[in-house]
Amino acid sequence: MTTRHTRRDVVEAAGRLFAQKGYHGTSMRDLGRELGLLGSSLYAHISSKEDLLVEVVDRGAAMFQESAERALSTPGSAVDRLRALVAGHVGVVLGHMDEVRTFLNEARALDGGHRARVLAARDRYEQAFRQVLAEGVEEGSFRADLDPKVSAIFVLSILNALDRWYRPGGPLDADGLVDALMEFVMMGIGSGSKE
Amino acid sequence: MTTRHTRRDVVEAAGRLFAQKGYHGTSMRDLGRELGLLGSSLYAHISSKEDLLVEVVDRGAAMFQESAERALSTPGSAVDRLRALVAGHVGVVLGHMDEVRTFLNEARALDGGHRARVLAARDRYEQAFRQVLAEGVEEGSFRADLDPKVSAIFVLSILNALDRWYRPGGPLDADGLVDALMEFVMMGIGSGSKE
């Protein structure tokens, strides 16, 4: 029984294709084919291709935002909150890879106003990391000479690259990934023999 | 005196636009406008749009390849070679940002054969990092329980994100950036007070 599609189906399929081939690399006819209908039929559900991108990207932004809020309200030390941020990020990436990839890579296809909103959302998210890093410095858990701004960027660089290599079902499960990330971020790779 | 353009000019301008708007987001007419001529006139210098992408991407691949080879032949400890890899990477990114961004982000627009070559080039480059990390473990400079494979990915994640945020002329110069990268990678952010 070939059910009819909902607007949600269309947005989801759009996320899949935008993540895979990019916004400009995806035609409305491609998207129709993905759902088993004609490109022109999509306009019964949505009003423009760019609206579709805005919606996918907004979903990605919202997920990271919620994850950060939850992590920031975690009680305990700054290390605990950093772990919560990292675990939350991993959860978002693994659970919604298409929206995440579109959010991270396709914002440049948006017009000025929408693009500015995405950049603002990314800034707020980065701010959460900066805050926790600064707390950890005061607390004594992180190195006193840390630059929270640069360190936040480095941590986020690792997190934002996850979609490029991590595949569920591989040797590393989600918990192992969080552990590996925290270990790397907290201790680095050095043996400490020269300090 | 409006000089005539060379094939190199066209490839360079293509790199600029592909990096900025993506391969599918750049039309041959866009590229012509960038150089002050018509889209159709470009075909006096090149034979197809995809050839242009292949050439830009190959340049990026070659630069990373050369940088890795130079770094691997650096005498001294594995830490010295890691620093050479990082400094070389920073040099490539700062010196050839357009090719780098196109190499990193636009490979998916290539057809199967060309895309496979790019992935192979990235693998070889990652291999250089893995090798140095493994050497450092044996040498005792890096933690004995290190997974060189995962650690190489983490280090490269930070390096490959540089083009997303680093701007020359900012508070951090190239040498300072290399120092910050090495410090983060070697020691992490933890104070070590709990180990």
Next chain:
DNA sequence: CCTACCGATCGGTAGG
């Protein structure tokens, strides 16, 4: 490097 095109494909609409 321009003029003058070509067929194909694009996002999108009217009407059912």
Next chain:
DNA sequence: CCTACCGATCGGTAGG
């Protein structure tokens, strides 16, 4: 959701 389109733009060519 399909039929039947629309004008605009796409990558690319012939000929100069």
